[in-house]
Amino acid sequence: MKRLFISLAVVVAFGAGFVGCNDENDDNSLRDITLSASSLMLYAGDTEDLSVKVSFFPATATAPDLKWTSSNISFVEVSASGVITAISEGTATIRVEAANNPAISREVTVQVLPDEIVVIQASGAVSGGWAKNTIVNVTDQVWVEHGTSLTVEEGVTIIVANGAVGASNAAIEFYVQGSLYLRGTQQNPILVTVAEHLRVPENKYTGLWGGFTGGKNFQEMLFDWVIVEYCGHATGAGSPSVVAGIHEKPGDPAYPILTDNPDGRIVVRNSVFRYVDNDVMYFMGAQAIVYNNILHTVGVTDGDGINVKAGVLIDIAYNLTFGVNSNGLKLTSKGETPERRQTIVRAYNNTIVNSGWRRDKNLKGGSILIQQNVSAHVYNNLILNSRLRTVAIRLPEPRTDRGACWSSFVGYNFYASGSQTWTGVCPPDAAPFNFTTSFNGYQAITEDVYADWDTYPARFPNPTANGDHFPLIDKTSLFATAPGQPSIDFVNFGFNTVPLGEDMFNPAWDFHVTSASSPIIAGANGFTPRSEFSGRFAPYFGTTGLMIDGVEMKSPAPKAQYGAFGIKN
Numbered sequence: 001m002k003r004l005f006i007s008l009a010v011v012v013a014f015g016a017g018f019v020g021c022n023d024e025n026d027d028n029s030l031r032d033i034t035l036s037a038s039s040l041m042l043y044a045g046d047t048e049d050l051s052v053k054v055s056f057f058p059a060t061a062t063a064p065d066l067k068w069t070s071s072n073i074s075f076v077e078v079s080a081s082g083v084i085t086a087i088s089e090g091t092a093t094i095r096v097e098a099a100n101n102p103a104i105s106r107e108v109t110v111q112v113l114p115d116e117i118v119v120i121q122a123s124g125a126v127s128g129g130w131a132k133n134t135i136v137n138v139t140d141q142v143w144v145e146h147g148t149s150l151t152v153e154e155g156v157t158i159i160v161a162n163g164a165v166g167a168s169n170a171a172i173e174f175y176v177q178g179s180l181y182l183r184g185t186q187q188n189p190i191l192v193t194v195a196e197h198l199r200v201p202e203n204k205y206t207g208l209w210g211g212f213t214g215g216k217n218f219q220e221m222l223f224d225w226v227i228v229e230y231c232g233h234a235t236g237a238g239s240p241s242v243v244a245g246i247h248e249k250p251g252d253p254a255y256p257i258l259t260d261n262p263d264g265r266i267v268v269r270n271s272v273f274r275y276v277d278n279d280v281m282y283f284m285g286a287q288a289i290v291y292n293n294i295l296h297t298v299g300v301t302d303g304d305g306i307n308v309k310a311g312v313l314i315d316i317a318y319n320l321t322f323g324v325n326s327n328g329l330k331l332t333s334k335g336e337t338p339e340r341r342q343t344i345v346r347a348y349n350n351t352i353v354n355s356g357w358r359r360d361k362n363l364k365g366g367s368i369l370i371q372q373n374v375s376a377h378v379y380n381n382l383i384l385n386s387r388l389r390t391v392a393i394r395l396p397e398p399r400t401d402r403g404a405c406w407s408s409f410v411g412y413n414f415y416a417s418g419s420q421t422w423t424g425v426c427p428p429d430a431a432p433f434n435f436t437t438s439f440n441g442y443q444a445i446t447e448d449v450y451a452d453w454d455t456y457p458a459r460f461p462n463p464t465a466n467g468d469h470f471p472l473i474d475k476t477s478l479f480a481t482a483p484g485q486p487s488i489d490f491v492n493f494g495f496n497t498v499p500l501g502e503d504m505f506n507p508a509w510d511f512h513v514t515s516a517s518s519p520i521i522a523g524a525n526g527f528t529p530r531s532e533f534s535g536r537f538a539p540y541f542g543t544t545g546l547m548i549d550g551v552e553m554k555s556p557a558p559k560a561q562y563g564a565f566g567i568k569n
Helices: 438-443
Strands: 032-035 039-043 047-049 054-057 066-070 076-078 083-086 090-098 101-113 119-125 128-130 135-144 149-152 157-160 173-176 179-183 190-193 211-214 220-224 226-231 257-259 265-269 272-276 281-283 286-291 294-298 306-308 312-317 320-324 329-331 344-348 351-353 368-370 375-379 382-384 391-393 409-411 414-416 490-492 510-513 546-548 551-553
Touching (some): 032 090, 066 076, 083 101, 220 257, 281 286, 306 312
Parallel strands (some): 039 101, 119 135, 135 173, 149 179, 173 211, 211 257, 226 272, 265 286, 294 320, 320 351
Antiparallel strands (some): 047 083, 066 090, 490 510
16 A cells, blocks of 8 residues: 655744744754654554654754654554564554653644545636535645635544745635535534644644635635634735735635625535634625534634625524624625625524624624615524624615615514623723623613614605615614523533623533423514515525526525524523
């Protein structure tokens, strides 16, 4: 069997003990060990001599005796001289240290692959297909040209090189001008990630690579049972999105998903997006269906879950966002032109948890934001333990630089608050308000924000020039009456105990409820979820769907419940 060796990164940083050159004493004592490989992939029976990959600092130091150990000899054995032998499928960490000073050490992760796993390298133009369970190492910028397509089958692992690469000297973007279909399954999802040793909590907001970009002429994109992580690296002058003029300047963040074609079609469903440095999905033009996804651990100083600009027709449903820095949903029509239509949004049955608490710039991040002439219908959502109610920017008249379109409707939502308190930093414009709990935050109304637009008929007595009705904001929504009230009977989530600033998602949490009498299903205090979904409350793509790879895909029907999860089956 042919042996396969892949070096995914080069360790160049010195250990903590390095304090700089010391010409005064010409100190030649050993201060660090480096290994030229940090990750290896082998098949059972393969061997590799790691001793040749070792170097010392300073280079003039006397080579010490080395001690080699394996964290699991059932998977990988290592000899006293540093030769490793792959034994069976699994992963082990090989450690080398100076025998007389164990603090001077390095580690390499060794993965022993099943015989049937194929590993390939990818860069440049790609098309055709990546077969089931293949490992694909993306080493440079990669793109799908207009008129071509790439299909990624279930179980594929795509490992993206981190940081600036190649001639572009920019973080990798998966740039799509044609069509891209990622077809995972629930049992065998697709993973898009970085080298294994980089998948650590310290890198959750580092933004190690760019993301997927649908260019100005992209045709179709499908994300189905896909896990995408560690995205959001800042763009560079050579980034494909900057060269194409999608990003205005280098330094703008890349996004896990970015689109810029009002006629392009995209469906994102059943997928997980996590450990993102900025917004997760940024639609600047698309026809889109986004449902049944989990978005968590998003943004260190900013970042929204789903950010919509002009030129978009979109249904957003049954998604869970957790620990988003700013808004779970940011819905705007910014950037309208004669060629780029007004954005229309249907956002229903989403669950937004722990949103907005880590944003310290201003109060425009807290759960849902609608503004800038978007026509948005937002209903039957659960906003749970978040900083603010839906923010609808106050407007003297609908216009693209200020408030939402008068055709918008926000209502039949549930703003639920646990009893836990916030002790972190608040933005400067929060000073007049008490943000001790989510209950307090839901009461905060600034002079820039309308929460009830009853005054509009008096101020604008002839609305027919701009539509037949005025925006109604949460007049039909259920609000917490006190911290912890009404209570919610989640199957497994600490309604009153999970810290408000928590951003790490626990996969064991279950946001279903245990009873039909739960306020999630039955409502409370005279308020109930909406149960009639015709007209403006019907999904945009519920009857006529989007054609993706020759198949019509439709948005799921709304349900008479708050949020994405009903009664546990």
